[in-house]
Amino acid sequence: MTDLAKIRNFSIVAHIDHGKSTLADRLIQETGTVEDRDMKAQLLDSMDIERERGITIKANTVRIDYKADDGETYVLNLIDTPGHVDFAYEVSRSMRAVEGSLLVVDSTQGVEAQTLANVYHAMEADHEIVPVLNKIDLPASDCDRVAEQIEDVIGIEATGAIQVSAKTGQGIHETLEAIVNELPAPKGTRDAPLKAMLVDSWYDAYLGVIVLVRIMDGVLKKGERIKMLSNGSTHHVDRIGVFRPAMAVIDELGPGEIGFLTASIKQVRDTRVGDTITHEKKGTDDALPGFKPAQPVVFCGLFPVDSSEFEDLRDAIDKLALNDASFSFEMETSAALGFGFRCGFLGLLHLEVIRDRVEREYDIELITTAPSVVYHIYMRDETMIELHNPADMPDLTHVDHLEEPRIKATILVPDEYLGDVLKLCQDRRGIQLDLTYAGSRAMAVYDLPLNEVVFDFYDRLKSVTKGYASFDYQLTGYQTDNLVKMSVLVNDEPVDALSMMVHRDRAEARGRAMVEKLKDLIPRHMFKIPIQAAIGGKVIARETLSAMRKDVTAKCYGGDATRKKKLLEKQKKGKKKMRQFGKVDIPQEAFISALKMDS
Numbered sequence: 084m085t086d087l088a089k090i091r092n093f094s095i096v097a098h099i100d101h102g103k104s105t106l107a108d109r110l111i112q113e114t115g116t117v118e119d120r121d122m123k124a125q126l127l128d129s130m131d132i133e134r135e136r137g138i139t140i141k142a143n144t145v146r147i148d149y150k151a152d153d154g155e156t157y158v159l160n161l162i163d164t165p166g167h168v169d170f171a172y173e174v175s176r177s178m179r180a181v182e183g184s185l186l187v188v189d190s191t192q193g194v195e196a197q198t199l200a201n202v203y204h205a206m207e208a209d210h211e212i213v214p215v216l217n218k219i220d221l222p223a224s225d226c227d228r229v230a231e232q233i234e235d236v237i238g239i240e241a242t243g244a245i246q247v248s249a250k251t252g253q254g255i256h257e258t259l260e261a262i263v264n265e266l267p268a269p270k271g272t273r274d275a276p277l278k279a280m281l282v283d284s285w286y287d288a289y290l291g292v293i294v295l296v297r298i299m300d301g302v303l304k305k306g307e308r309i310k311m312l313s314n315g316s317t318h319h320v321d322r323i324g325v326f327r328p329a330m331a332v333i334d335e336l337g338p339g340e341i342g343f344l345t346a347s348i349k350q351v352r353d354t355r356v357g358d359t360i361t362h363e364k365k366g367t368d369d370a371l372p373g374f375k376p377a378q379p380v381v382f383c384g385l386f387p388v389d390s391s392e393f394e395d396l397r398d399a400i401d402k403l404a405l406n407d408a409s410f411s412f413e414m415e416t417s418a419a420l421g422f423g424f425r426c427g428f429l430g431l432l433h434l435e436v437i438r439d440r441v442e443r444e445y446d447i448e449l450i451t452t453a454p455s456v457v458y459h460i461y462m463r464d465e466t467m468i469e470l471h472n473p474a475d476m477p478d479l480t481h482v483d484h485l486e487e488p489r490i491k492a493t494i495l496v497p498d499e500y501l502g503d504v505l506k507l508c509q510d511r512r513g514i515q516l517d518l519t520y521a522g523s524r525a526m527a528v529y530d531l532p533l534n535e536v537v538f539d540f541y542d543r544l545k546s547v548t549k550g551y552a553s554f555d556y557q558l559t560g561y562q563t564d565n566l567v568k569m570s571v572l573v574n575d576e577p578v579d580a581l582s583m584m585v586h587r588d589r590a591e592a593r594g595r596a597m598v599e600k601l602k603d604l605i606p607r608h609m610f611k612i613p614i615q616a617a618i619g620g621k622v623i624a625r626e627t628l629s630a631m632r633k634d635v636t637a638k639c640y641g642g643d644a645t646r647k648k649k650l651l652e653k654q655k656k657g658k659k660k661m662r663q664f665g666k667v668d669i670p671q672e673a674f675i676s677a678l679k680m681d682s
């Protein structure tokens with residue numbers, strides 16, 4: 084058991100790619116926690132996709148023993164949190180588990196949107212914040228400008244900010260000393276009923292679910308029985324330990340300490356991030372504040388390109404869900420796409436990571452339907468239903484009104500691109516809430532419909548600002564608006580995978596853009612194909628794809644038979660990625676590009 088005064092619990096927060104994981108690796112290396120030879124780049128990012136994307140998806144933790152300049156040995160518990168907006172809830176929970184943060188800012192880039200979003204999480208958790216200016220080895224590093232920006236935009240003292248290069252190791256010792264001297268020790272009472280926060284959990288094939296905990300009060304020992312306050316479930320603790328970063332078992336965890344427990348818990352969804360853990364007997368009923376189950380905000384359909392792979396897709400999704408409580412799914416059948424799953428995610432990145440993992444780790448080619456948000460449909464009989472899939476929109480005669488989720492978006496952009504950003508937000512039904520300047524950058528804050536953002540807003544923002552804009556958002560609630568369901572019909576057959584909710588004022592423009600795109604994307608057939616967009620029974624836009632003049636293989640007759648055979652083989656392979664709609668083949672890429680909005 085470590086003396087509370089010798090413990091420092093902290094997280095590292097920053098914008099994506101500003102150097103959190105590399106700095107974490109350096110702190111581990113500098114304190115000799117891991118032999119140099121065992122160091123793998125980005126030790127804390129255990130998943131291949133994380134390494135490839137360089138994005139930390141799960142909060143990771145390591146316990147470091149550090150002999151400070153004052154001669155004392157301290158236990159530093161480091162949580163390396165995900166920087167992406169999709170995992171804001173996980174970030175907020177890991178913040179509550181520690182007393183301070185290192186705010187890492189790339190000294191060549193300066194303050195970005197996620198810098199703000201994550202430092203606000205740290206401030207909400209009453210953290211002591213130590214600014215760290217990283218990448219000082221790069222020629223473009225400008226610490227004075229960035230320190231001034233941190234003071235202007237975030238409002239914390241940064242003049243004497245520590246200057247480090249997580250790459251070369253410069254400034255790492257000063258960082259460790261700052262952690263010991265500037266961050267507070269945790270509080271807690273040993274002789275109180277056990278109160279521990281469930282910070283994170285993940286599935287391990289051998290140990291079952293591993294639960295990361297921060298002990299607030301009391302002592303947790305191996306062999307005890309615990310209770311989860313959110314659902315009253317009880318478990319027998321098989322083992323207690325810490326991450327160094329490899330797992331090391333110990334006998335007990337006391338107040339202020341961070342470690343892990345296993346309790347033969349079968350799946351991650353039996354544990355809830357932010358939950359309170361206490362003893363089954365003589366425990367506490369006083370739950371920690373701020374718990375809320377992770378709510379998916381973006382939904383889409385995942386369907387196998389080859390319908391015979393549906394069972395493989397079901398197995399893949401079951402396995403991924405073992406380790407991701409925030410990923411929800413239910414079976415879905417689509418006239419257009421056959422059997423698949425309607426899946427819920429924390430955001431677009433979460434959607435992409437799951438989709439990439441299914442395709443890469445389980446080798447299943449997927450059709451992804453347009454992401455949609457959750458609408459609240461208020462019926463005339465005063466009930467409210469949640470609409471996850473526009474194809475399930477009830478008959479309008481029974482609908483009183485509907486509400487859509489809205490977000491508060493923060494965009495940081497060099498002022499020369501500000502005009503394009505304001506136009507983009509305007510086009511997406513945005514309402515400007517604030518516009519301020521910090522040096523040569525503008526910070527625009529907009530109230531936007533989440534539905535206008537989930538699909539290609541980020542891509543559009545990056546392209547109109549040549550990649551210089553950074554963006555963060557948080558859900559602010561639901562608001563009614565004049566939204567309608569727009570259907571798409573190909574050869575008079577509705578394509579449910581392309582139906583979407585649109586604002587009535589923009590329906591005609593969106594319908595026209597959609598049918599024009601589909602006309603370019605759907606290959607010609609031996610017959611003409613009407614392509615329509617409709618609201619209810621009313622067609623609001625229409626194009627006709629003319630018939631193909633001749634069979635592509637005609638010119639091969641009498642010619643080289645192998646060439647004809649190759650051409651037909653190629654045509655057959657291409658058909659596999661197409662879908663039959665009323666005898667019309669629609670290629671997979673038609674779904675995705677048809678849904679990218681130009682405006």
Ligand SMILES: Nc1nc2c(ncn2[C@@H]2O[C@H](COP(=O)(O)OP(=O)(O)OP(=O)(O)O)[C@@H](O)[C@H]2O)c(=O)[nH]1
Nearest residue numbers: 100101102103104105137138139166218248249250
């Ligand atoms: N030159 C230089 N490059 C650095 C330094 N620190 C990090 N990098 C590089 O910057 C890139 C991003 O570093 P990461 O540590 O993955 O950044 P991160 O904030 O953890 O990013 P996410 O995991 O995506 O949230 C990597 O290519 C690092 O090698 C530094 O001090 N100097």
